[in-house]
Amino acid sequence: MRLTTSHWRAVRRYFLVFTAIALLPLALVYLVRNEQIYRIKGYEYVNESHVPVLPEESVHTLSPNDVERIEKRMERRRKLLQEKCAEFGLDVVGNDTWHKPNAWEFLVNKKYHIIWCNVFKAASSSWMFNFNVLAGYSPDFLQRTKEVFLNLARERYPRVSIEKLREAQNDSITFMIARHPFERLLSAYRDKLVFALPHSYHDKLGRRIVRKYRSKSLDMNSPKYPTFPEFVRWLLDQIKHGNVQMDMHFVSSTMFCTPCVINFDVIMKFDTLDEDQLYLIHKTGLTRVIAPEWRNAGKGKNTQELLQSFYSKLTHKEMHGLYQYYKYDFELFNYSASSYFNLVQENGT
Incomplete structure (x- = not known):
């Protein structure tokens, strides 16, 4: 045995x-x-000591005079922001959504010491591409992939607490991109509702809006997606009922990034983005790493004719409701709404 x-x-x-x-x-x-x-x-292993180098023909630089001129522009923007924050009492930390520091949408790149608050529909696709390059994804992969850029980014940029954000800001440059609130809103409406992918979240949202806000008197040729007035009525109802975080594409930039209680070193603007991007890239020392990007420039870029066409269909009450919600975005980033109210007045509504 x-x-x-x-x-x-x-x-x-x-x-x-x-x-x-x-x-x-x-x-x-x-x-x-x-x-x-x-x-x-695209999940290739990244050697943290390796810095990708752009080919010489892709490198864009600013002259010393241009850097000095744009630096003064940034100083004016920071000063105006500080003054307006104090004027409206937004620089006092509180518990409501306008006064509580919100680090939820910040992307913190510790390797390159750059931090971005991603305001959707304000060159967000362009800079999501750049931040994914900084995270180690190859530009070639990003050009070919069907993956959502935001999902890719969040795998490399986990969300941070406000304490971790402030700690990272000690040796980093923090920036955001501002855009005229009504331009941004129209761009978001067209991108997310007019051109919604079938069966997507925004396609289903659009159908719900149509069912609730469309008049039965409209003819059979009306679009399947919400008209702009229908969308605005839905949006104003969301605001009225306190659902101010109704959608990240429509929410106020001031509420989204809370720039009155979180420090920003660079405030870029959509209307001066060509120069502002070059300035930020120069400021962060990334001229050989990333290049200025303009993505979704066609569908999302509103001409004056488009703006007039859509906003002239609103009533004065609807325009006033929109302005009241986006008031801080107008004030903090020096935008005007007068021309839009003129459209409504000319329309006689």
């Missing part, structure tokens, strides 16, 4: 050794294949 037991122990031992040797090549193949899959998806 002892011999039999010893015999089976030896057989089992040899079997395990043989199995391990046989499976080793398969394990190696799996690991190599797994790494290749990661590379194909």
